[in-house]
Amino acid sequence: MNKSIISFTIVLLVLGIFISMQFKTQQQLINSLAYQDARDLITLYNTMKEKQDDLSITVQELRQRKSTIEYETARGIERIDNTEQEIEQLQMLNGELPVNGPGITVTITGDAPLLHYDLVDLVNELWATGAEAIAINDHRITVNTYIQPYSSDEIFVNDEKLLFPCIIKAIGDPHTLEKGLTFTGGLVENWSILYGIYPSITPRDNIAIPAVKNRGVALE
Amino acid sequence: MFNITIVCTILGLLLSWQYKSTRAEADSSSSILHENIIEMIQQLETDIHDTEEEIGTIRNQLSQYQEVEDQDAGTLKFLQDYLHLQRSINSLTTVVGPGITITLDDNVQGAASASTDFASFRPEDYIIHDKTVLYLVNELKAAGAKAIAINNQRLVSSSDIRCVGTVILVNTTPMAPPYQIKALGDPEEIKEKLLLGDEIPYLKARNFPVKIEVGEVEIPEYKGNFRQSHLERGEQIHE
Numbered sequence: 110m111n112k113s114i115i116s117f118t119i120v121l122l123v124l125g126i127f128i129s130m131q132f133k134t135q136q137q138l139i140n141s142l143a144y145q146d147a148r149d150l151i152t153l154y155n156t157m158k159e160k161q162d163d164l165s166i167t168v169q170e171l172r173q174r175k176s177t178i179e180y181e182t183a184r185g186i187e188r189i190d191n192t193e194q195e196i197e198q199l200q201m202l203n204g205e206l207p208v209n210g211p212g213i214t215v216t217i218t219g220d221a222p223l224l225h226y227d228l229v230d231l232v233n234e235l236w237a238t239g240a241e242a243i244a245i246n247d248h249r250i251t252v253n254t255y256i257q258p259y260s261s262d263e264i265f266v267n268d269e270k271l272l273f274p275c276i277i278k279a280i281g282d283p284h285t286l287e288k289g290l291t292f293t294g295g296l297v298e299n300w301s302i303l304y305g306i307y308p309s310i311t312p313r314d315n316i317a318i319p320a321v322k323n324r325g326v327a328l329e
Numbered sequence: 330m331f332n333i334t335i336v337c338t339i340l341g342l343l344l345s346w347q348y349k350s351t352r353a354e355a356d357s358s359s360s361i362l363h364e365n366i367i368e369m370i371q372q373l374e375t376d377i378h379d380t381e382e383e384i385g386t387i388r389n390q391l392s393q394y395q396e397v398e399d400q401d402a403g404t405l406k407f408l409q410d411y412l413h414l415q416r417s418i419n420s421l422t423t424v425v426g427p428g429i430t431i432t433l434d435d436n437v438q439g440a441a442s443a444s445t446d447f448a449s450f451r452p453e454d455y456i457i458h459d460k461t462v463l464y465l466v467n468e469l470k471a472a473g474a475k476a477i478a479i480n481n482q483r484l485v486s487s488s489d490i491r492c493v494g495t496v497i498l499v500n501t502t503p504m505a506p507p508y509q510i511k512a513l514g515d516p517e518e519i520k521e522k523l524l525l526g527d528e529i530p531y532l533k534a535r536n537f538p539v540k541i542e543v544g545e546v547e548i549p550e551y552k553g554n555f556r557q558s559h560l561e562r563g564e565q566i567h568e
Contacts, residue, residue, distance in 0.1 A: 116334065120334050124338075142370060142371075143367065147366065151366060153370060154366055154370050157370060157374070158373060161373055161376050161377050161380065164384065167384055168380050168384050171388065175387050175391060178398060182394055182398055182401065185401040185402065186401065189405055192405065192408040192409060192412055195412055195415075196411055196415050199412075199415040199416065199419045201560050202419060202487075203415070203418045207564060208561065208563045209560075209561045209562070209564075211559055226460075229464060229467050233463055233489050233491070236487045236488065237491055240487065241487070241560045251486045252419075252420060252484065252485055255470035255471035257467075257471050280559050280560060281559050282559065317564075
């Protein structure tokens with residue numbers, strides 16, 4: 110008897126769940142579009158269409174703004190790159206950055222009767238024949254560099270005493286730079302005939318010239 | 330017992346069938362128009378959802394771009410200021426300030442009186458030479474001049490001063506006397522050092538007309554090119 114009551118309960122329980130599930134589905138179906146009145150559906154459609162139209166306008170504007178700002182950002186980056194490049198070029202020229210390149214070295218030994226004028230002449234001659242960067246004993250020549258005698262046998266490049274052998278490095282076309290010094294009646298000939306200075310000039314594929322030790326002066 | 334189970338099962342199936350058929354009835358009653366509208370509404374639902382998603386995405390991107398743009402604008406401002414500084418170091422800006430103006434001219438008077446003695450007259454002793462200007466510039470730098478121009482030709486690091494015949498070239502620009510050399514810097518200090526230097530005393534001793542004026546100077550910017558076809562950026566050497 111107990112057994113039959115349990116079975117009966119289970120059957121009714123299953124039946125109840127079955128019915129309630131069906132009923133729920135039915136409720137959803139009634140709420141769903143299929144059970145709406147056609148006029149209500151059209152109203153709903155129109156409302157939604159209006160919203161979608163508004164959204165479309167917004168999205169068009171946003172797309173426009175995005176492409177504008179993308180263009181502006183790209184241009185901004187380009188301008189940053191260009192400015193950085195321009196700064197780098199100027200720093201290579203004014204000595205704030207070290208530079209490499211082909212060129213020549215001029216070596217003057219300590220026994221040469223070298224005067225500070227001779228070095229001023231040499232540097233001037235190197236600039237005149239196309240040097241793009243010059244250093245005396247790795248002391249970078251800038252717009253403010255001066256070469257001064259200190260005592261009868263001491264030369265100073267800015268505040269640095271010149272030591273021998275003195276090596277002047279110049280970056281530029283090696284052949285032109287060499288010819289600019291060694292042509293007949295040129296600086297090297299004058300040095301050897303008039304002063305007994307015999308520099309050794311060597312063209313080189315690659316010369317490294319360091320940056321200035323003190324940066325240039327900004328002027329207003 | 331079995332009977333009850335069977336009856337209940339059948340009852341359940343009947344009930345469910347009943348509901349299903351009700352729905353089927355409703356479906357069949359909806360017209361084709363009805364179905365079309367539903368389809369359009371569902372399509373709209375998808376579209377609205379997609380559009381809203383896109384709007385959200387773009388707004389996020391825009392605020393990111395805005396941030397990047399603001400950062401870039403800041404970076405650019407900084408770089409442009411730095412570029413200006415670099416241009417000024419490279420003599421690419423006009424400078425105005427206290428300084429000294431030296432005017433050198435050929436010794437025309439001396440030459441006129443000396444030329445009567447034809448045998449000993451050396452005209453080169455009465456003209457301003459490129460070397461004089463070159464060494465004077467070196468002295469000016471040693472005396473603390475911050476910017477120099479010769480006949481308004483601004484000197485840069487790579488400026489050369491030489492001559493072709495009696496014409497002096499500065500930055501390969503030919504110029505004739507008088508040579509007006511303007512230098513920015515402490516006027517009194519520069520003047521004092523020049524008077525103790527080599528070039529000015531030499532010229533004065535030989536009666537060249539030398540004029541030294543102290544006061545505000547305006548030194549124009551360099552207008553030429555810089556050569557850098559052989560230059561590459563090198564490695565920083567750490568000492």
